[in-house]
Amino acid sequence: MNLTLADRKRLNQLLEDLAHYRETELGYPVAFDIDIKPLVPFLGYSLNNVGDPWHEAHYRINTREFEREVLAFFAALTHAPEDDWWGYVTNGGTEGNLYGMYLARELFPDGIVYFSRDSHYSVAKNLHFLGMRNIMIRSQPNGEMDYDDLRETIHIRRDAPPIIFANIGTTMTEGRDDIRLIQSILDDMAIDKRYIHSDAALCGGYAAFLDPPPAWNFADGADSISISGHKFFAMPIPCGIVLARKRFVDRVAHSVAYIGTRDTTISGSRSGFTVMGLWWAIRTLGMDGMRARLEQSIELARYAEKTFRQAGIDAKRNKNALTVVFPRPHEQVCDKWQLATAGDISHIVCMPHLRKEQIDALLEDIIASEQPEQGMTA
Numbered sequence: 239m240n241l242t243l244a245d246r247k248r249l250n251q252l253l254e255d256l257a258h259y260r261e262t263e264l265g266y267p268v269a270f271d272i273d274i275k276p277l278v279p280f281l282g283y284s285l286n287n288v289g290d291p292w293h294e295a296h297y298r299i300n301t302r303e304f305e306r307e308v309l310a311f312f313a314a315l316t317h318a319p320e321d322d323w324w325g326y327v328t329n330g331g332t333e334g335n336l337y338g339m340y341l342a343r344e345l346f347p348d349g350i351v352y353f354s355r356d357s358h359y360s361v362a363k364n365l366h367f368l369g370m371r372n373i374m375i376r377s378q379p380n381g382e383m384d385y386d387d388l389r390e391t392i393h394i395r396r397d398a399p400p401i402i403f404a405n406i407g408t409t410m411t412e413g414r415d416d417i418r419l420i421q422s423i424l425d426d427m428a429i430d431k432r433y434i435h436s437d438a439a440l441c442g443g444y445a446a447f448l449d450p451p452p453a454w455n456f457a458d459g460a461d462s463i464s465i466s467g468h469k470f471f472a473m474p475i476p477c478g479i480v481l482a483r484k485r486f487v488d489r490v491a492h493s494v495a496y497i498g499t500r501d502t503t504i505s506g507s508r509s510g511f512t513v514m515g516l517w518w519a520i521r522t523l524g525m526d527g528m529r530a531r532l533e534q535s536i537e538l539a540r541y542a543e544k545t546f547r548q549a550g551i552d553a554k555r556n557k558n559a560l561t562v563v564f565p566r567p568h569e570q571v572c573d574k575w576q577l578a579t580a581g582d583i584s585h586i587v588c589m590p591h592l593r594k595e596q597i598d599a600l601l602e603d604i605i606a607s608e609q610p611e612q613g614m615t616a
């Protein structure tokens with residue numbers, strides 16, 4: 239069972255590399271500031287919350303009770319209807335989005351999914367899995383859905399129930415689709431059969447604390463919401479939360495009841511450890527801690543936008559966004575700072591663990607790379 243010296247060296251090297259890469263990671267919406275190492279003893283158990291969080295399983299090595307508390311926290315955060323919500327801790331935002339679309343398809347098998355061009359790359363894949371008809375809608379320059387295009391596109395297909403896949407924070411620019419506005423567009427057209435899913439992978443971690451909050455939650459008219467646990471909530475293991483109106487889930491549960499189980503989740507086996515991590519984050523931070531983390535992040539995003547602009551770089555940011563968008567820098571700068579790029583734009587996402595010095599160092603590198611005959615700082 240002993241590792242060879244060579245293997246040991248490789249592991250140490252990997253640890254060193256990871257520490258370095260963590261320091262130069264500015265492009266992805268993942269936070270690193272919540273330490274769940276005190277939960278390490280729980281890794282000694284094969285924690286598995288297989289199946290429905292409210293349905294007791296024969297397998298007792300689980301953390302269902304904690305999962306229900308985590309879900310109740312998010313239900314409150316998303317203004318879920320008191321006696322009509324359900325959810326589970328997923329393996330990530332993509333699974334939550336797949337789940338929302340699955341519920342929508344069961345409800346409206348002949349529905350058409352509308353999603354904007356700025357949606358996450360996994361959305362088209364999910365819709366392909368589910369075999370759902372779908373139409374891509376134009377986006378505004380800030381990443382938000384083009385509501386005129388949405389209205390016109392739905393208008394000519396009024397016979398098919400619309401299923402709207404709304405982005406609450408697009409991947410590239412953190413544009414937020416306005417669910418209240420979408421609801422009013424559907425009201426105007428007198429369309430009753432409708433479904434709205436809220437993809438709040440990143441922003442679901444803090445939307446409730448923004449002032450004013452975006453129109454993203456159940457009270458605003460969402461039918462299901464997906465949030466990533468490893469983004470704003472800083473879990474070191476990918477995970478997520480999906481919440482939905484319970485009566486829609488019951489329909490799905492019912493449709494498989496004849497095989498003898500309440501099989502309401504997409505994954506069968508599910509991590510009971512990520513549940514503990516989320517619970518830890520909620521309990522240790524509390525509402526005040528979460529609000530403070532957000533304020534610090536917004537402050538840093540403001541700082542980044544300002545200093546970039548002062549340096550003559552055309553940096554932009556949506557209202558209250560943590561994402562700062564700017565013209566794509568040279569390849570070597572993108573590579574060093576792990577910047578996400580799309581076409582000719584790049585971005586950084588000011589997560590709670592980032593510091594001003596990292597922003598300053600990136601800016602220095604961008605400026606240096608634009609001067610001919612000069613390399614960037616090492």
Ligand SMILES: *Cc1c(COP(=O)(O)O)cnc(C)c1O
Pocket residue numbers: 329330331332333335357358360405407408409437439440466467477478
């Ligand atoms: C990250 C992200 C996803 C996918 O979430 P994962 O947790 O990586 O599966 C989906 N939509 C948006 C807008 C995202 O930012």
